[in-house]
Amino acid sequence: MAVRVQEADFDVGTEFNRFTQGRVDLGGVALFVGLVRGDGQSVSAMTLEHYPGMTERQLEAIEAEARKRWKLDDALIVHRAGRMLPGERIVLVMTGSAHRKDSLEACHFLIDWLKTKAPFWKFEEGPLGGKWVDAKETDDAAAKRWGE
Amino acid sequence: MKILYFASLKAKTGVGAEDVTLPASVATLADLAAWLKSRGDGFAEAFADLRTVRAAINQEHAEFDVPVKDGDEVAFFPPVTGG
Numbered sequence: 001m002a003v004r005v006q007e008a009d010f011d012v013g014t015e016f017n018r019f020t021q022g023r024v025d026l027g028g029v030a031l032f033v034g035l036v037r038g039d040g041q042s043v044s045a046m047t048l049e050h051y052p053g054m055t056e057r058q059l060e061a062i063e064a065e066a067r068k069r070w071k072l073d074d075a076l077i078v079h080r081a082g083r084m085l086p087g088e089r090i091v092l093v094m095t096g097s098a099h100r101k102d103s104l105e106a107c108h109f110l111i112d113w114l115k116t117k118a119p120f121w122k123f124e125e126g127p128l129g130g131k132w133v134d135a136k137e138t139d140d141a142a143a144k145r146w147g148e
Numbered sequence: 149m150k151i152l153y154f155a156s157l158k159a160k161t162g163v164g165a166e167d168v169t170l171p172a173s174v175a176t177l178a179d180l181a182a183w184l185k186s187r188g189d190g191f192a193e194a195f196a197d198l199r200t201v202r203a204a205i206n207q208e209h210a211e212f213d214v215p216v217k218d219g220d221e222v223a224f225f226p227p228v229t230g231g
Binding site: 034048049050051053054057058079090091111114115116117118119120121122123132133134135136139 | 225231
């Protein structure tokens with residue numbers, strides 16, 4: 001189980017190989033990769049601010065919650081911070097379990113909860129300047145689907 | 149008490165982090181927000197509508213009715229938008 005917050009990009013293949021290296025207990029791995037969406041010409045770059053310290057604590061708490069709810073053998077969350085361009089990778093969630101249902105559902109849960117509980121804020125740059133992005137009610141609804 | 153402001157709240161207050169001595173009137177996060185609001189235009193704007201403000205005490209999410217005390221690390225920020 002691990003969480004990382006970093007400015008640098010990550011390589012999905014490298015992370016996957018490290019995750020599964022030497023393991024014979026896993027029946028499958030689910031992974032989600034979030035990308036910076038460009039929204040046409042309106043977003044030229046995005047900067048993610050976060051709350052160092054609290055971010056890691058929240059990600060660890062979310063991961064611990066997933067382990068309580070599903071039978072996970074391993075989980076990994078890598079979240080980037082700083083300035084990114086459309087198309088770049090921003091977040092990686094990986095879950096491994098003996099049977100697919102646990103890893104698939106836990107991966108979905110982790111990304112939904114992360115979006116409403118981890119202290120990250122998006123600042124978008126566009127042709128008319130920059131602005132802080134407002135939270136979406138649909139994100140709250142997606143997280144609530146899993147119950148508190 | 150250490151107070152941190154993030155994202156649009158940092159932009160509105162013009163402050164990222166500060167150390168404050170709590171007045172006796174401040175018992176909860178809501179009291180703290182009300183007191184901060186009285187400190188000037190940027191703060192008044194930042195705390196005008198608490199429905200758009202989230203808070204944490206010692207790096208854990210907290211509701212506005214939670215008590216605060218000297219020595220706490222309190223943070224104010226808008227609803228999160230990560231992922």
